[in-house]
Amino acid sequence: MKRLYILFFLVLIQFVFSQTNKKIQPEPIWVDSIYNSLTFDEKVGQLFMVAAYSNKNETHAQDLEKLISQYKIGGLIFFQGGPVRQAKLTNRFQSQSKIPLLIGNDAEWGFSMRLDSTVKYPWNMTLGAVQDMKLIEKMGMQMAKQAKRLGVHFTFGPVVDINTNPSNPIIGNRSFGEDKENVTKRALAYMKGLQENGVFATAKHFPGHGDTETDSHHTLPVVKFDKARLDDVELYPYKELIKNGLASVMVAHLNVPSIEPREGYPTSLSYHVVTNILKNELKFEGLIFTDALNMKGASNFKQPGDVDLEAFLAGNDVMLFAENVPKAIEKFNQAYQANVFSEERLAHSVKKILTYKYRAGLHNYKAIDLVNLYSDLNDVSYDALNYQLFENAVTVLKNESKIIPIHKLEKEKIAYVKLGDGANDTFLTKLKEYASVTEITAFDLDTALLDLANYSKVIIGYHKPDGAWRKNELTFRELNWIDKISKENETILAFFTKPYSLLKFPNFHHTETVIQAYQNTDMVQTIVAEIIFGAKTAKGKLPVSIKDNFLVNEGIVINEIKRLGYNIPENVGMDSKKLAQIETLANYAITQKTTPGLQVLVARKGQIIYQKSFGYHTYDTIQKVKNTDIYDVASLTKVLATLPVFMKQYDKRRISFDTRLCEMLPRFENTNKANATVLDMLTHQARFQPWIPFYKATLDSLKRPDSLYYRTSYSEEFPTKVAWNLYLRKAYNDTILNLIAKSPLLPSKQYKYSDFSFILLKEYLEHALHKKLDVLADENFYSSLGATTMTYNPLQKFEVTRIAPTEIDTYFRYQTLQGYVHDMAAAMQGGVSGHAGLFSSAIDVAKMMQLYLQKGTYGDHDYFSEKTFNDFNTCYFCKDGNRRGVGFDKPQLGNEGPTCGCVSMTSFGHTGFTGTMAWADPEKEIVYVFLSNRTFPNADVNKLSKLSIREKIQQIIYESIIE
Known part of the structure; x- marks a missing residue:
C-alpha cells in the first residue's frame, strides 16, 4: 500500500509540473522525491x-x-x-x-x-x-x-x-x-x-x-x-x-x-x-x-x-x-x-x-507479459541475423593456387577427415550435398594416408565443442595428422574453434587452404561448406595474430560462383512462420494416405531456405524419409535429363526447332511422323498418341511376363534388366520404336501430352553423340553440378535402403519396385529412357532447376546460352490454348495446369506420375521441388492430385514472400 501511495504521489507531481511548466524536466523531480522518501x-x-x-x-x-x-x-x-x-x-x-x-x-x-x-x-x-x-x-x-x-x-x-x-x-x-x-x-x-x-x-x-x-x-x-x-x-x-x-x-x-x-x-x-x-x-x-x-x-x-x-x-x-x-x-x-x-x-x-x-x-x-514470451525471445529474425554474422565472420587465411572455391567437380575426388571431439554432422552433410565426399575414418595415420592417396583433395575439419573458455589446443596426434596429410595431399584445413588454436602450428607451408571458422555451430559448419564450394563469399578478417603465420586483419576474399547456398527465409524476403505451414500440409497429405512420405525443398535468390523430409518410405512407418533419400522422379526426367542434353545440341546449332524427326532419325523417313518438327514434338502438338502400354504385348495368357520375352537371369540374348530377376530379350527397344512409328496420328494438330517425343529424342541423342543418355546426362551436367544422387538405375550406385519404393507391381513385374523405374516403357528400355527413369534427391533436382533459373550457368560453368534457355522457355502457342514451353511445362491457361495459379507466366517446370514436381520462377527467383512416392503401394487413385497437395504447398510458398 505504501508503494502504491508513493507511486500515485509521483505521478501526480509529474502531471502538475507537465501542466504548469513545460520546461521543467520530470526526471530530477522523480529522483529527488524518491530519494527524500x-x-x-x-x-x-x-x-x-x-x-x-x-x-x-x-x-x-x-x-x-x-x-x-x-x-x-x-x-x-x-x-x-x-x-x-x-x-x-x-x-x-x-x-x-x-x-x-x-x-x-x-x-x-x-x-x-x-x-x-x-x-x-x-x-x-x-x-x-x-x-x-x-x-x-x-x-x-x-x-x-x-x-x-x-x-x-x-x-x-x-x-x-x-x-x-x-x-x-x-x-x-x-x-x-x-x-x-x-x-x-x-x-x-x-x-x-x-x-x-x-x-x-x-x-x-x-x-x-x-x-x-x-x-x-x-x-x-x-x-x-x-x-x-x-x-x-x-x-x-x-x-x-x-x-x-x-x-x-x-x-x-x-x-x-x-x-x-x-x-x-x-x-x-x-x-x-x-x-x-x-x-x-x-x-x-x-x-x-x-x-x-x-x-x-x-x-x-x-x-x-x-x-x-x-x-x-x-x-x-x-x-x-x-x-x-x-x-x-x-x-x-x-x-x-x-x-x-x-x-x-x-x-x-x-x-x-x-x-x-x-x-x-x-x-x-x-509487469512482464508472460504470453508468447518464449516465441518473442526466439523470433526467427534473430536466427536470420545470426546467419549473416557468421557468414561475414568466416575467414580464409590461405588459399594457395586458388584451391577454393572448388570449380571442376567432375575432375575431383574429395575426402574428408575429422579431427577434434566436437560435432561435425552438419559440415559433412553439407559437403556431401555439394559433391561426392568420402569420409575417411582410419584409426591410425598410416592407414589414413594410404586411403587418402587416391583422392585429389582432402578437407580436414578440426571441430571442438562450442564452449567459451574451453581449452581447444590441438593435441600432438592431431598436429601430426594435419602435418603428414598436408604434405601428401592437396589440403583444405577448416578450424571450427578459437583462432588461438592455430598457435601450436610452427607454419602452414604444406597446407594449401586454411579457413578460420571461430565456432562450431551448425550455421557456421554450413557456411564453411558453402565457401569451399563457392555458394558464399568469404569476407572475414582475422581479429588476432597467429604468430608470424597470419597477422591481425588478414583475410582473403573468396567470391561465390553461383552454386546454391543456404540461408534463413527472412534473409531472402520470405516468412518462416508462413513456410512452417508446409509441415502441416505435408503431414496432412501423409495422414490422408496420398503418399507415405515426401521431400520438399524451396530456394530463393540462390539460397535454400526450406529443406525437409516427412513421413516414411512405406506406410509401415519403419524407415523415416531423409533429405538424402532418393525418389523415382518419373516425368521430371524429361526436363532433368533429355531436355538439357538436347538444349546443348540446339545451342551448338546442330538442331533447330524446324528440324524434322526424319532428319534426326532416318528410320522415321517413310512414316506418318516424318515431318514432325522439334517445336511440335516438344510442345506436345505433333499429333502423337499419349502412350502405348508396350508391356502388355509381352505378357502371357495369365498376364505374367511371357518366357518368350523374359528370363530370370542375364544372358546375351536377354540382357535388358527390367526389374529384380527379370530380363527382357535383346533388341526389344526396336520393337518399341516400330510400334511408335506405326501408331496412328491424332486427327488434328492440338495440344496432347505424349511420352513419344522424349522417347524419340533419347534415340536421336544416343545416335548423334554415340553415348547412352545416362552417360550423356552425367558427363554434361550431373558430374559438374555435384548432383551426386541424380542417376538412372540407382541400384548401381546406392544401397536399396536409401531409395523410396515406388509400387507393389501386381500387373507386370509382380514385385515391389525399389530402385527400378516405375514407368513400364522406361523399364523395358533398361531403366534409361527420355521420358522417365531418372532418380534423385530433392536437392539435386534443385541444382538443375537453379541452372535453368540462371539461364544456363551454374558453379562457374556455362552449359548453354541465355538465348537458348529463353527460346525453350517460351510459350509459342499460348494463343492457341497450348500452355507448353519447348519441353518445359508452363503455368495454366484458364483453370487447367500444374501450378497453384499464383506463379508468374515466365515460370516453368514439370510434374511426374509418381507424385513429383519441380518448378522455377525467374520473376520471384524461386525454385520449388516436391518428391514423393504417391504410387506406393499402388497407383490406382491419385489422391495427391485430387487434394492438390503440391499446388497448395506452392501457394504457401508464394504467400510467404514478404519482399
Missing part, C-alpha cells in the same frame, strides 16, 4: 545488485524477497535459469519492492550466456572478424529488444578488453580482438544498438583485462603495463565510448601497479582508479558497477561487507553480486557515523541509480 538504510540498500537464479529452489527466492522487502536492495543480476522462470521471478520480486528494481543480465553474446531456450549470438572474437559494423549494431538492437521483453535494463556488455595475451584464461573469445581500433569500432556498434533501443550498455572490464594470465574469479591478476601504455591501448575504447554516451562501466578486480601502487590492491577498490582516472580523467558520469564482489580477486582482499564499503569509497555506484547485504549495510552505517563518507557522497550514487531507473521507465513500471 528513503531512510538511510533504504538509500544504502539501493547500492546493491544481488545475484538471482531462476534455476534454484524456493528457499533462494524467499532469501531474495527478504533482501528486497527488508533491506530495499536496488537491483538484481540474474544468472543461470530460463527466460520464463526469470520473468516470473522478476514480476514477483518487482511487486514486492518499494522502488522498482534495476534488472541486469550478463548477456555478452545474448541471453544464452545465462539462460536456456534463448538466442546465442557469436562470440565477440567471432564478431571481431566481421567487417560490417551495421550487422553488429543490428545485433545490439535485437539484444535490446529481447532485454526489454524480459524486463532487463542492463546488459553487461560489450567487453572492450583488448586481448593482447593469447594465454588469457578468462577473456579470450569474449574479446573483439587484439587491435584497439577494431575493438572500439565493434564496441561502439554494439553499444549503439543497445542504447538507441532503450537498454543500457556496460563497458567492461575497466581498466583492461586483455593481457592477464590468471582468472579474477579465482585470484587477482596482475597487469604490468605502465600508465602510458594503458592510456594508449587499454583505455582507448573507454574514451571513445564515453564520448558517444556510454551508460555504464564495470570495474575489474585487477592488480595494476602503475596506477595503484598499494601492493595487491584491486582496481575495483582503488579510489585512484575509479574516481581519479575513470571519473575525473576520462570524465565519465555514468553508472559505475564493480565486477562481482564474490570473485576471489576482490573477496580474497576483504570480507563481505568490508569489501562493499571499500568499493563504494573508491567511487563505485553499484556493488554487484554483494554476498552479505545486511552486513554491508551495517558497515555503511558505522562508516557514516564515523564521517568516513558524507550524505553528499551517498546521494551522488543513489540519485544516479534512481536516474537510471527513471530512464529505464521504472517510474511507470509495468
Whole structure:
C-alpha cells in the first residue's frame, strides 16, 4: 500500500509540473522525491545488485524477497535459469519492492550466456572478424529488444578488453580482438544498438583485462603495463565510448601497479582508479558497477561487507553480486557515523541509480507479459541475423593456387577427415550435398594416408565443442595428422574453434587452404561448406595474430560462383512462420494416405531456405524419409535429363526447332511422323498418341511376363534388366520404336501430352553423340553440378535402403519396385529412357532447376546460352490454348495446369506420375521441388492430385514472400 501511495504521489507531481511548466524536466523531480522518501538504510540498500537464479529452489527466492522487502536492495543480476522462470521471478520480486528494481543480465553474446531456450549470438572474437559494423549494431538492437521483453535494463556488455595475451584464461573469445581500433569500432556498434533501443550498455572490464594470465574469479591478476601504455591501448575504447554516451562501466578486480601502487590492491577498490582516472580523467558520469564482489580477486582482499564499503569509497555506484547485504549495510552505517563518507557522497550514487531507473521507465513500471514470451525471445529474425554474422565472420587465411572455391567437380575426388571431439554432422552433410565426399575414418595415420592417396583433395575439419573458455589446443596426434596429410595431399584445413588454436602450428607451408571458422555451430559448419564450394563469399578478417603465420586483419576474399547456398527465409524476403505451414500440409497429405512420405525443398535468390523430409518410405512407418533419400522422379526426367542434353545440341546449332524427326532419325523417313518438327514434338502438338502400354504385348495368357520375352537371369540374348530377376530379350527397344512409328496420328494438330517425343529424342541423342543418355546426362551436367544422387538405375550406385519404393507391381513385374523405374516403357528400355527413369534427391533436382533459373550457368560453368534457355522457355502457342514451353511445362491457361495459379507466366517446370514436381520462377527467383512416392503401394487413385497437395504447398510458398 505504501508503494502504491508513493507511486500515485509521483505521478501526480509529474502531471502538475507537465501542466504548469513545460520546461521543467520530470526526471530530477522523480529522483529527488524518491530519494527524500528513503531512510538511510533504504538509500544504502539501493547500492546493491544481488545475484538471482531462476534455476534454484524456493528457499533462494524467499532469501531474495527478504533482501528486497527488508533491506530495499536496488537491483538484481540474474544468472543461470530460463527466460520464463526469470520473468516470473522478476514480476514477483518487482511487486514486492518499494522502488522498482534495476534488472541486469550478463548477456555478452545474448541471453544464452545465462539462460536456456534463448538466442546465442557469436562470440565477440567471432564478431571481431566481421567487417560490417551495421550487422553488429543490428545485433545490439535485437539484444535490446529481447532485454526489454524480459524486463532487463542492463546488459553487461560489450567487453572492450583488448586481448593482447593469447594465454588469457578468462577473456579470450569474449574479446573483439587484439587491435584497439577494431575493438572500439565493434564496441561502439554494439553499444549503439543497445542504447538507441532503450537498454543500457556496460563497458567492461575497466581498466583492461586483455593481457592477464590468471582468472579474477579465482585470484587477482596482475597487469604490468605502465600508465602510458594503458592510456594508449587499454583505455582507448573507454574514451571513445564515453564520448558517444556510454551508460555504464564495470570495474575489474585487477592488480595494476602503475596506477595503484598499494601492493595487491584491486582496481575495483582503488579510489585512484575509479574516481581519479575513470571519473575525473576520462570524465565519465555514468553508472559505475564493480565486477562481482564474490570473485576471489576482490573477496580474497576483504570480507563481505568490508569489501562493499571499500568499493563504494573508491567511487563505485553499484556493488554487484554483494554476498552479505545486511552486513554491508551495517558497515555503511558505522562508516557514516564515523564521517568516513558524507550524505553528499551517498546521494551522488543513489540519485544516479534512481536516474537510471527513471530512464529505464521504472517510474511507470509495468509487469512482464508472460504470453508468447518464449516465441518473442526466439523470433526467427534473430536466427536470420545470426546467419549473416557468421557468414561475414568466416575467414580464409590461405588459399594457395586458388584451391577454393572448388570449380571442376567432375575432375575431383574429395575426402574428408575429422579431427577434434566436437560435432561435425552438419559440415559433412553439407559437403556431401555439394559433391561426392568420402569420409575417411582410419584409426591410425598410416592407414589414413594410404586411403587418402587416391583422392585429389582432402578437407580436414578440426571441430571442438562450442564452449567459451574451453581449452581447444590441438593435441600432438592431431598436429601430426594435419602435418603428414598436408604434405601428401592437396589440403583444405577448416578450424571450427578459437583462432588461438592455430598457435601450436610452427607454419602452414604444406597446407594449401586454411579457413578460420571461430565456432562450431551448425550455421557456421554450413557456411564453411558453402565457401569451399563457392555458394558464399568469404569476407572475414582475422581479429588476432597467429604468430608470424597470419597477422591481425588478414583475410582473403573468396567470391561465390553461383552454386546454391543456404540461408534463413527472412534473409531472402520470405516468412518462416508462413513456410512452417508446409509441415502441416505435408503431414496432412501423409495422414490422408496420398503418399507415405515426401521431400520438399524451396530456394530463393540462390539460397535454400526450406529443406525437409516427412513421413516414411512405406506406410509401415519403419524407415523415416531423409533429405538424402532418393525418389523415382518419373516425368521430371524429361526436363532433368533429355531436355538439357538436347538444349546443348540446339545451342551448338546442330538442331533447330524446324528440324524434322526424319532428319534426326532416318528410320522415321517413310512414316506418318516424318515431318514432325522439334517445336511440335516438344510442345506436345505433333499429333502423337499419349502412350502405348508396350508391356502388355509381352505378357502371357495369365498376364505374367511371357518366357518368350523374359528370363530370370542375364544372358546375351536377354540382357535388358527390367526389374529384380527379370530380363527382357535383346533388341526389344526396336520393337518399341516400330510400334511408335506405326501408331496412328491424332486427327488434328492440338495440344496432347505424349511420352513419344522424349522417347524419340533419347534415340536421336544416343545416335548423334554415340553415348547412352545416362552417360550423356552425367558427363554434361550431373558430374559438374555435384548432383551426386541424380542417376538412372540407382541400384548401381546406392544401397536399396536409401531409395523410396515406388509400387507393389501386381500387373507386370509382380514385385515391389525399389530402385527400378516405375514407368513400364522406361523399364523395358533398361531403366534409361527420355521420358522417365531418372532418380534423385530433392536437392539435386534443385541444382538443375537453379541452372535453368540462371539461364544456363551454374558453379562457374556455362552449359548453354541465355538465348537458348529463353527460346525453350517460351510459350509459342499460348494463343492457341497450348500452355507448353519447348519441353518445359508452363503455368495454366484458364483453370487447367500444374501450378497453384499464383506463379508468374515466365515460370516453368514439370510434374511426374509418381507424385513429383519441380518448378522455377525467374520473376520471384524461386525454385520449388516436391518428391514423393504417391504410387506406393499402388497407383490406382491419385489422391495427391485430387487434394492438390503440391499446388497448395506452392501457394504457401508464394504467400510467404514478404519482399
